Amino acid sequence: SLKARQLLAWARAQHPGVTLHVPALPVDPGEALGLLESVLASCNTAPGLIGSSLGGFYANILAARHGLRAVLVNPAVHPHQVMAQYVGPQRNHHTRQMSLVTPDHFRWLEHMEVAPPHPQRLWVLLETGDETLDYRLAERFYAGCQLDIAPGGSHAYEGFVEKLPAIMEFLGKKSV
Numbered sequence: 001s002l003k004a005r006q007l008l009a010w011a012r013a014q015h016p017g018v019t020l021h022v023p024a025l026p027v028d029p030g031e032a033l034g035l036l037e038s039v040l041a042s043c044n045t046a047p048g049l050i051g052s053s054l055g056g057f058y059a060n061i062l063a064a065r066h067g068l069r070a071v072l073v074n075p076a077v078h079p080h081q082v083m084a085q086y087v088g089p090q091r092n093h094h095t096r097q098m099s100l101v102t103p104d105h106f107r108w109l110e111h112m113e114v115a116p117p118h119p120q121r122l123w124v125l126l127e128t129g130d131e132t133l134d135y136r137l138a139e140r141f142y143a144g145c146q147l148d149i150a151p152g153g154s155h156a157y158e159g160f161v162e163k164l165p166a167i168m169e170f171l172g173k174k175s176v
Contacts, residue, residue: 073125073157
């Protein structure tokens, strides 16, 4: 994604000692979470997490399971409800690969959803102009967390690069 490329370029220039893991996630939520768990298991130290959209949903789950700090960027909230319209063949915007989204995927997402047990470990970045997800859902769901709500923007989160120094400071990690 664009944010992943921006993060990688910025970290190379500003924090070359930081190890970044940016896995391409499969469409199947169980497989995606399994892949993310294996990446976490390969880390020598407890990493900080950054997740955007559905990745933010997954980052919240992993932060809850492992007591990690996470930055969630325009995170999906209740994706089993919000994304149900995408059942069927879907093309990945970045890889152009086709995948089949099934109702079972949404049952998995509903089963996995968790309210943040340690809200002080989450920083949620929202832009009100998100054309894909209603930022107010995330504002309510993550009300106990550190919230940063910027006017305008988009689902891509236009202010991402400018937030990177503060993101790295919040995470305080050498592995992300």
